[in-house]
Amino acid sequence: MVGLFGPCSHCNAKCCKHYAVHLTAVDIARLHARVKGFEWIRALKEGSVKKPPAQAFFIFENGRIDEYYLFLERNEKEECVFLGKQNECLVYNARPRVCRVYPFIENEQGKLECKQGCRCPEWKLSEKEEKEFHENIEKHQQELDEHGKMCREWNATKAKKGSVKKFVEFLLKRTKYKILSCV
Numbered sequence: 001m002v003g004l005f006g007p008c009s010h011c012n013a014k015c016c017k018h019y020a021v022h023l024t025a026v027d028i029a030r031l032h033a034r035v036k037g038f039e040w041i042r043a044l045k046e047g048s049v050k051k052p053p054a055q056a057f058f059i060f061e062n063g064r065i066d067e068y069y070l071f072l073e074r075n076e077k078e079e080c081v082f083l084g085k086q087n088e089c090l091v092y093n094a095r096p097r098v099c100r101v102y103p104f105i106e107n108e109q110g111k112l113e114c115k116q117g118c119r120c121p122e123w124k125l126s127e128k129e130e131k132e133f134h135e136n137i138e139k140h141q142q143e144l145d146e147h148g149k150m151c152r153e154w155n156a157t158k159a160k161k162g163s164v165k166k167f168v169e170f171l172l173k174r175t176k177y178k179i180l181s182c183v
């Protein structure tokens with residue numbers, strides 16, 4: 001969900017009801033500054049969901065390594081846990097980067113294109129909106145890269161004695177100093 005204006009205002013938040021929202025370390029740090037606890041995070045094993053464009057983190061269980069990704073929790077209707085009764089985002093200013101980027105990608109010429117299968121009504125972007133999408137796409141890639149580095153550090157040094165909760169705490173510790181600059 002991008003905002004209250006444009007097609008978001010009359011499409012009933014289709015994206016928030018349909019897609020699993022992958023979280024990076026920066027997304028978690030930003031949300032954790034707003035929402036305490038970790039109940040809004042869901043860890044999913046590789047293969048149980050469409051693979052996000054991110055590095056997996058490892059958890060050693062019963063003598064084998066399992067690969068996981070972190071997503072936003074879903075409610076009993078399988079909608080995003082932060083979707084309000086009026087289809088509003090309850091954490092709008094702290095929402096994950098992927099929510100700020102959807103439904104656009106940059107094509108080979110660097111122009112914005114709607115993702116294949118995009119659920120939005122037609123978008124007509126102003127120059128300002130177009131600029132914001134480009135900036136968010138760039139930040140998303142940087143945050144995925146940083147997240148990947150943290151996952152690799154965890155996998156190499158901490159995964160053997162780790163748990164999902166410890167991994168989230170590890171990400172928060174690594175990301176703490178960046179919270180103020182990551183909005």
Ligand code: SF4
Nearest residue numbers: 007008011013015120
């Ligand atoms: S599906 Fe598209 S138009 Fe609808 S809320 Fe999401 S981003 Fe907005």
Ligand code: SF4
Nearest residue numbers: 001016080082089099
């Ligand atoms: S965090 Fe907000 S914008 Fe993102 S999926 Fe949930 S309700 Fe939608």
